[in-house]
Amino acid sequence: MTPDLECVDLVKRFGDTTAVDNVSFSVPPGSFFSILGPSGCGKTTIMRMIAGFLDPTTGDIRIKGGSVLDTPPNKRPVNMVFQHLALFPMMTIAENIGYGLRRRGMSKPEIARKVDEALERIGLPGIGARKVDELSGGQKQRVAIARCMVLEPDVLLLDEPLGALDLKLREHMKVELKALQAAFDTTFVYITHDQSEALVMSDQIAVMNAGRFEQVGTGQDLYYRPETPFVAGFIGDTNRWSGRIEKAEGGTLQLRTESGLAMRASGAGLAPGDMAEIFVRPEAIRLAATAEGLAGFDNHLSGTVTSILFNGAASRLLVQDAAGETLEVTLPQSGEFDRLKRGDMVHIGWGAGQATCFATGAAGAR
Known part of the structure; x- marks a missing residue:
């Protein structure tokens, strides 16, 4: 089975600093893959290379088996949810979700249909006319995901999207995000420094340290069968x-x-x-x-x-x-x-x- 995402021997240097040091991994279709590590380990750099915002120094990035190194960010079959969501406060919820579809030139009836379907799938039917500031933090998270998912990306990238939420809401959204990933049946690639988020939601977790992957495995593998001292000390x-x-x-x-x-x-x-x-x-x-x-x-x-x-x-x-x-x-x-x-x-x-x-x-x- 061809992976939805494959990174091969990725290296990224900024001058004399190596931020990502020969990292390789693949993500099967429909799975939830997390990159977990402390601040400064290189995980955001990997995500920005996948999205096309940074070019790797060496290595390859493949989506559905094809290299995307020469594909600009707006043409790659990926979308990204940022920590601060970047919803447009002057637009309604429906206008936010349909923004990318309008940019693609889709007809208004088709946009309306897709927006309504997305709202149903995130469990918020009938709120399309409301404004962003009328929503709770968890509802905003779901709207941000819906705005990405209506574009039907092969891979959804999530850059610490729970970081700005309070503790109780973060705990709730862990379950919500896993449920949404299953509902959309789309490959999620998630980066975080919070081991609890990664352990609860992920099918596979890559523990990253100093630009390299220490170990890739299930949460149970990492917790009960660590392969390096860093993983043993970092997980749990x-x-x-x-x-x-x-x-x-x-x-x-x-x-x-x-x-x-x-x-x-x-x-x-x-x-x-x-x-x-x-x-x-x-x-x-x-x-x-x-x-x-x-x-x-x-x-x-x-x-x-x-x-x-x-x-x-x-x-x-x-x-x-x-x-x-x-x-x-x-x-x-x-x-x-x-x-x-x-x-x-x-x-x-x-x-x-x-x-x-x-x-x-x-x-x-x-």
Whole structure:
């Protein structure tokens, strides 16, 4: 199956600065693909090259199998939703949605029909006569998408479109955007620095850092099977230690941290004497009132509760171990530890298979 979008060996330099460094990826038809990374990593540069606003230094961009490098932005079969939406406040909703169709010379009856269809598909029928400033933030987002989708692009580009919304509306719009993508059955390419947006909405996510893709995969792949230290630390919350490998047997490693703790973790390609980093998710750590309650766990520590961070189902404990390091632990919802308070002593443990280890200086540890 020919990808809707394919970028091949993309490089973009600005003088001596390399913003995008040999990036390749493909996006299957009808999928939701996100590029996730911190500010300045190069993700917006990639999107602007796809849209035609920037030319790559080297590499190719193909849509439906054909290169678009020589195609100007207004002739490419893509459209773009910007963070600030760029809706025209002097126009009605119908005039906003039909703007591109008028520019194409379509007849008024056909424009009216397509605008009405678009309003139905975004769940806002009958509001065509209203003005932009009469709409909520979420409604404006949907109108901006409808204005792009009536032009029937092969690929819709979304440049951090939720960034200007308040938290509650952003959470709502994550679900809305995924539903709209399915309703239009169009390929969406989405860029964001917000991992929650990418994890909730995407079929595939590319994690980008310093101009390169660290890993491309599903949200589950990135969260549970990170391939680089950067991905392990960037996706989700994690506890992190540095140390030296003491033993390596059958895929299980024993590491001595800089503070003197002995830990066991899974990992490959590491040998005794190697410097390494170990990552453990807060939800992988188990709590017990006594050390005996952690029998069978490869790693166990005792520590003092320094803070309780209540956030409903995502509540956390901060626990300081004997070496003075602070760990983040997901608080069980069973009620067993509801009476925990600052200063309490707790015992914590986790299995070697729930700890991921990478060589210090491995690809992605930038």
